[in-house]
Amino acid sequence: MGKLKLKLTFDKDCVTRPIIYELVKKYDVMTNILNANIEYGNRGNMILEIKGKDENLKLALEYFKDLRVKYEIYAEAIIWDEKRCISCGSCTAVCPTQALTMGKDDLLHFDKDKCVVCQLCINACPIRIISVEL
Amino acid sequence: MRSIAQINEKIKKGKAVVVTAEEVIDIVKEKGYKEAYETIDVVTTGTFGPMCSSGVFINFGHSNPPIRMQSIMLNDVPAYGGLAAVDTYIGATEVSQKRGMEYGGGHLIEDLIAGKDIKLHALSNGTDCYPRKEILTTINKDNINQAYMYNPRNAYQNYPAATNSTNKTIYTYMGTLLPNYGNITYSTSGELSPLLNDPYLRTIGVGTRIFLGGGIGYVAWQGTQHKVEVERSANGVPVVNAATLAVIGDIKQMSTKYVRGAVFDRYGVTLFVGIGVPIPILDEEMLKFVSVKNSEIYTKLVDKSGNVNIDKKFNYAELRSGTVKFNGKNVHTAPLSSLYVARNIALTLKDWINRGDFELTEKVTGLPFENKVNSLEIREIK
Ligand code: SF4
Ligand code: SF4
Numbered sequence: 001m002g003k004l005k006l007k008l009t010f011d012k013d014c015v016t017r018p019i020i021y022e023l024v025k026k027y028d029v030m031t032n033i034l035n036a037n038i039e040y041g042n043r044g045n046m047i048l049e050i051k052g053k054d055e056n057l058k059l060a061l062e063y064f065k066d067l068r069v070k071y072e073i074y075a076e077a078i079i080w081d082e083k084r085c086i087s088c089g090s091c092t093a094v095c096p097t098q099a100l101t102m103g104k105d106d107l108l109h110f111d112k113d114k115c116v117v118c119q120l121c122i123n124a125c126p127i128r129i130i131s132v133e134l
Numbered sequence: 135m136r137s138i139a140q141i142n143e144k145i146k147k148g149k150a151v152v153v154t155a156e157e158v159i160d161i162v163k164e165k166g167y168k169e170a171y172e173t174i175d176v177v178t179t180g181t182f183g184p185m186c187s188s189g190v191f192i193n194f195g196h197s198n199p200p201i202r203m204q205s206i207m208l209n210d211v212p213a214y215g216g217l218a219a220v221d222t223y224i225g226a227t228e229v230s231q232k233r234g235m236e237y238g239g240g241h242l243i244e245d246l247i248a249g250k251d252i253k254l255h256a257l258s259n260g261t262d263c264y265p266r267k268e269i270l271t272t273i274n275k276d277n278i279n280q281a282y283m284y285n286p287r288n289a290y291q292n293y294p295a296a297t298n299s300t301n302k303t304i305y306t307y308m309g310t311l312l313p314n315y316g317n318i319t320y321s322t323s324g325e326l327s328p329l330l331n332d333p334y335l336r337t338i339g340v341g342t343r344i345f346l347g348g349g350i351g352y353v354a355w356q357g358t359q360h361k362v363e364v365e366r367s368a369n370g371v372p373v374v375n376a377a378t379l380a381v382i383g384d385i386k387q388m389s390t391k392y393v394r395g396a397v398f399d400r401y402g403v404t405l406f407v408g409i410g411v412p413i414p415i416l417d418e419e420m421l422k423f424v425s426v427k428n429s430e431i432y433t434k435l436v437d438k439s440g441n442v443n444i445d446k447k448f449n450y451a452e453l454r455s456g457t458v459k460f461n462g463k464n465v466h467t468a469p470l471s472s473l474y475v476a477r478n479i480a481l482t483l484k485d486w487i488n489r490g491d492f493e494l495t496e497k498v499t500g501l502p503f504e505n506k507v508n509s510l511e512i513r514e515i516k
Contacts, residue, residue: 086182086394086406086472090309093317093468102456106474124310126184126396126404128236 002054005074005116008046008064010038017067026063027056034097034116047097047116074117080110081129091121091130138414141175142493150175152487154480155326155413155424162425167418170425176487176494177424179328180345180410180479183321183471184396186307187287187358188405189225190243190385193279194254196220197271202264203256207231208273210253211242219264223284226395226405238403241395243283246275247347247388281385283347283393287357289409291329291377294436295320295453297444297465305400306438309470315460318435318467323476324428324450328411329377331424333370335362337414338379339497345410345483349387350492353411355380356501363504370423373432373447377501381409392479406472410479412487414494428454435460 008019020031029052038044050060064071078099087108092100099114100121122130144150151174153161158177162170192213194203202219206212210232213222228239245252251272260267275281296308297318304311309319324330332338342353357378364376385393392408415421428450435446448458454473457464486492 087474088183088406088472089469090319093309093319093466093470094312102469106472106477120310123399126398126406127394128397 001051002057003049003051004057004061005034005047005049007072007074007116008048009070010044010046011068019067019069023050023060023063027060028052029056029060032113034114049113076117077112077133078110078115078117078119078121079131079133080108081131082110084127084129086127088126091125094120094124096120135417136175136415138416138494138496141414144175145487145490145493148488148490150487152176152178152412152484154477154484155179155331156477156480158421158425159325159427162421167421167425171415171418171421174415174421176484177331177413177415178410178480178483178487179323179326179331179413180408180476180481180483181289181323181327181471182392182406182408182475182479183323184307184398184404185285185288185407186227186404188243188283188285188407189223189239190246190281190283191221191223192281194220194222194273195277195279197266197269199266200264201256201258201266201269202261203258203269205257207255208252209237209242209245210255211237211239215256227403229403235397235402238395238397240403240405243385243405244390244393244395246281247385247393248390249275275386282382283351283385283388283407284354284380284382285357285407286380287359287378288381288407289328289357289379289411290375291327291333292372292431292433293321293375294434295448295467296436296438297460298439299437299442299444300439304439305398307398307401307404308438309468310399311438315463315465318448318453318458318460318465319470320433320450320453320467321470322431322433322450323471323473324431324454325426326473326476326480328409328413329379330371330426330431332411332413332420333366333372333423333426335377335501335503336420336423337416337497338411339500341495341498342411343492343495344381344383344412345408345479345486346381346383346388347385347408348389348392349383349385351381351383351409352495353379353497354382359507360501360505361507362502363506367430367432369426369430371426371431374434379409379501392475408475408479410483412483412492412494427451
C-alpha cells in the first residue's frame with residue numbers, strides 16, 4: 001500500500017469527466033479530496049490524496065497523463081516543532097486546508113494528512129518553528 | 135464589603151478562596167452573584183500576547199579601565215547609548231544589524247532570560263575618567279547588575295479584530311491578512327484578560343502587584359496611549375482598545391515560558407509577554423465584573439489596509455468559534471495570542487496566592503479616568 005498527495009490541474013475538456021469515479025473504479029484506489037477549486041466548463045485544480053497498491057498508483061498517474069491532467073506530487077513534508085509551540089494560532093490564519101487548527105483544549109493541532117505543503121504557515125508563525133523537509 | 139487587608143489576612147492563613155476568571159463564570163451560574171460573592175475572595179486573570187511596547191533596562195557593571203558606552207550592540211542589535219556610562223535600554227522591536235528581522239530585541243530579551251551568553255560590543259569617545267574606547271565581551275543575566283523589564287504599553291484593554299479589504303495579502307502586526315476579507319485575526323484572552331475583568335479600573339492602579347513574565351512585577355504607571363473615554367457595551371466593557379498598563383519586573387525571576395521573541399512576517403520583531411493580574415472581590419459589583427463571558431465582550435472589526443471603514447462588531451465567543459458570518463460569507467477567524475498560556479498564567483497566580491507566596495496590594499494611586507489621546511499633527515517648523 002502506498003499513498004500520494006497530488007495537485008491536479010485541469011483544463012476545460014476534462015472538467016466534465018468523472019475523474020474520481022474512474023480512478024476508484026479502474027484502479028481500486030481510495031481517494032480523499034483535500035481541496036478543490038473547479039469552475040464548471042472551465043479550468044480548475046484539486047488537491048487529492050490517493051491510497052492503494054503501488055502498481056495501481058503508478059497506473060493512476062498514467063491515467064492522468066493520458067487525460068492530459070497535469071499533476072504535481074508533493075514530496076516535501078511540513079515539520080512542526082511542537083515542543084516550542086506557544087499555541088498562539090497565527091499559523092491557522094493562513095492554512096487553506098484546516099490542517100492547522102485550534103483544538104477544544106486551545107492547543108494547536110496539526111493534521112498531517114490534510115496538509116498540502118503550501119508552506120504559507122512557515123512565515124506566518126511568529127516563533128519560527130515550522131519548516132519544510134525536502 | 136471586603137477589604138484588601140482582610141483578603142491578605144485570609145491569604146496568610148491559607149483560607150482565601152481564589153478562582154480564575156474562567157472558573158468564576160460557572161460558579162456564578164450555579165450559585166448566583168450573591169452567594170458567589172460571599173465565597174470568592176480573589177479572581178486571577180492572564181494574558182500572553184504580542185506586546186511590541188516592551189523592553190529591558192540593563193546595567194552592565196564597570197570594566198577596568200572603565201568605559202562610558204555611547205554606541206552599544208547586543209548580539210548585533212543596537213541598544214540605547216544615551217543613559218549614563220553602563221546603563222542601557224533594549225526595546226523589543228529593535229532589529230539585528232546582521233540578521234535583520236529574524237533576530238531582534240524580543241529575541242535578545244528571551245535569550246537573556248534563558249541565561250544565554252550575549253555578545254556586547256560598545257564604543258566610546260573616551261573621557262578623562264572613562265578612558266576606554268571600545269569593549270568586546272559577553273554578558274549574561276548572572277554577571278550583569280540590574281536587569282528589569284519596563285514595558286511602556288502592555289495588557290491592552292480590548293483590541294479591534296483585523297481583516298483586509300484589498301485584493302492583495304497584507305502583512306501586519308495583526309498577522310497575515312488574506313485578500314478580499316479572506317480571514318479575520320484577533321488578539322485577546324477575552325474573559326481571562328486582566329483589564330476586561332475590571333473595566334473601570336476600580337482595583338488596578340499604580341503599585342498593583344502582578345504576575346509578569348513568570349516572576350513578580352508591578353503596575354508602574356498608566357500605559358502609553360491609555361484611553362478611557364471610549365465606546366463601551368452596557369456591561370462597561372470597551373469595544374475598542376482602551377486602558378493600557380506600564381509594567382515593571384525583574385527579568386532574573388522570569389521564564390522563557392512566559393516571555394518569547396517573535397516575528398510578524400514582513401512587519402517586524404515583537405515580544406510575547408505573559409501578564410496576570412489578581413482582582414480582589416471587594417463587593418458584589420466586582421464579582422459581576424469578573425464574571426463577564428466571551429459572549430458579552432465585543433470588539434470592532436477594522437480593515438488593516440485602511441481603505442474601508444467597517445461598521446461591525448463581534449463578540450469573542452463568535453471569534454473563537456473559528457468562523458464568523460461577514461458580508462454574507464463565512465470568514466475564517468484566527469487568534470494571535472495564546473489562550474492556553476493565558477490560562478496557565480491565571481492558574482499559576484492562583485497557586486501562588488493559595489500557597490501564601492503572593493499577597494494583594496492596595497493601589498498607590500488610580501490610573502487616570504479622564505483623558506484624551508493626542509495624534510501627531512504635521513506642524514510647521516518655525
Ligand atoms: S503547509 Fe502549512 S499552511 Fe499549507 S496546508 Fe500545510 S499546514 Fe496548512
Ligand atoms: S504560529 Fe507557530 S507558535 Fe503559533 S500556534 Fe502556530 S506553530 Fe504554534
